[in-house]
Amino acid sequence: MICFFCFQNKNREYPMLKYVSCLAFVLFMASPACAQEVSFSQGMNGFGENVLVQLVEKAGPRDNVLVSPYSMSSALSLAALGARGTTREEMEKVLELPDGWNAAHQNLAKALKADEGVTLSMANGIWGAQDTKFRRMFRRQAERSFGAKIESVDFADPETLPMINGWVSKETRGMIPDLIDQLDPDLVAVLVNALYFKGDWKDAFDVKGTSDEDFHFADGGVQKISMMHRRDDFAYAAEEGWQAVALPYIGDAFELVVVLPAEGKLPLESLGAALKTGFDKRKGYLGLPKLDLSSGVELAKVLEDMGMKQAFLPVADFSAMCDRAAFISRVIHKVAMKMDEKGTEAAAATAVMMMKTAFMVEDPPFRMVVDRPYGIALRHRTSGAILFMGVVANPA
Template sequence: MQRINLFISLILVLLLFACNANDDSANEVKNIDLDTKSAQLIEADNTFGLELFQRIRETSDEENLMISPLSVSLALAMAYNGADNTTKAEMEHAMKLNGLSTDQINNSYEMLVDALQSLDEDVVFEIANAIYYQEGFPVHQSFLDINQMVYKAEVESLQFGPAAVKTINDWVADKTHDKIKEIINDLSPDARMVLLNAIYFYGTWAQEFDEDGTKMNRFTKNDGTILDVPMMSKTDKLQYSTNESFSAIKLPYGNGQYQMVVMRPADGITSTDLIGELSMENWNEWASQFSEQDNIMVTMPRFKFGFKSELVEILKQMGMLKAFTTAADFSKISSEKLFISDVIHKTYIDVNETGTEAAAVTAIVFETTSVGPGPKKIYFTVDKPFVFAITEKDTNAILFIGEVQNPEYEE
């Protein structure tokens, strides 16, 4: 199943591309007109996403994986608005944002997110952001304002604990149409803020596969194992490309604004080999090599799976170091010291004869460093009968000792 890996991971990257100029759909086609800085931001996001995908593949034992570069980038962009000094510079480097100012980044994301959600009336594409923080924790209003204004983030203070975990997971389930139901299991006593991004995509193929045409067929894994799997089949006019490394098609959704690129490695080359060739230079070159071809017979498996990745160590490898230490500078979020303790990314995808349903969630958890990296707080709740004693310090003499089974209190 590894051969599917690259196919899936590129779906949401492709959402950042403009529509196919040769689309014959009768629907009105909207285009995204990019200014120079917005085009530079997309180039940065794609470069970041391809490298992130490569590094996840290098470290993951899962046969099937998928990430949403857009989801990770948007969540990190919200956090970036609270960073300063070396922490901010390292985030810029890891996210490939060098050369763009904070205002340019925010303005470009605002334009891009608005445009992506209104491109095709036949495709559901939803982006949501949220910030939940510990009730009473001092957060700079300017940080909340920029994320509410630019990223349309929902903001709410909560008493962090089991109820807050449920609230956060309920938000995730709602925004992903129940395709991802949980992003965090618990919150550390030192947790102070959770930044969230959720993306949901549902698109029907411009020309659907005929369910009656789905037949069992052979599928050979990278290790040579042969499986019999349901293979969808159809003949269509499609964008097609082939070279010494792979053959590829573009399967359009709706009016063609969104599309899935399916890349079949050449004989003697694995999907893992192909992932190793991913770079922005190669990606741009490959994108220029497609041309429309008639009567392409497409046979491919339908598939559905979920994937989860913890991104802290990978982001460190990409140059984002201080953000995850007690030396982090997120002084634009709060006057109290914060660092990122977790970056969690979960995805879901279902590809079948009708189309594709996909979802992604990225959660960034901030913890406080106000008392340094010392022991965790211990919560002591006396909620059952107890024994007490009054003693003298120097002699340790017990002055009083007692038990309380019914703590009555009368005025």
């Protein structure tokens, strides 16, 4: 699943989605075939829904709430790679990460392939302070499982901020030009995910059918908005309290699920139920608003309230990431979306800011006494060519 979106507005009665005056929607792809990918996707979706619930509860009656479970999960999972102990346990629980989630994330990223008519790109970047030494295992897993680019920077250099934001802007095709507002010189690392989607509807709306219609807000206000219209056979579902359509993009790998609650109900109440329901072909008339939206939120408090507490404290254990004692100081999440008669363009980016604490983390001294059969190899360090190798069973 890529993106959740929710309008906090009041709707009126409707015949077959004639006018969508209040909606929630989800942009997602068909479930991956691999059980491991399915498990990871379900956890990611559950985490995204939980974040959405927290944000909607705090939102005003005219506030849009837009999140990307994939982007949030990717950036925070990248940080979880470097966590140990209680810090890692809390992160894995809140993120709903299954066993083997590292490989599952890698497989899911491979499964999310774009078809003709759809552009999809995902990128991860890690910028570390010049005096930060990343652990070899963390670096290997970040590069292999997340495809992360790792770069050393000076966070006190005024050129570093526009450089990171420029990377995000490039990866999101300019839809998120300024993800981060400032960089603290005491940062250990910044972990970023960027996601971009652009897809054409399988069945486009006729531009001539678009007209100005009333949109009814939850607080009773009314405003004219640009409404697209289409009469067609739709993938449709309805139960008491809501109705929904699924609009496929070219290639059929992705679709947009639009959920319209009944009078007096909020979109979030219907969204979860609709996503668990099957859709059937049915003739109908759909009125859908054109969109050009953006949303930004600080997630630290939300994640703490969900149970990810130690990661945001100076006692956090990210010793599997680098040689600096660090904790998460900020999690920034931004989403932008445009929707018109031709299709949808959307982007998301998430930044996890790692701040250093007062002391260095040194590897504990090891103890190795070769007092049992062992192996040896004499090799050339540059080429790796082995000149001699063997097993010593009796050194006497």
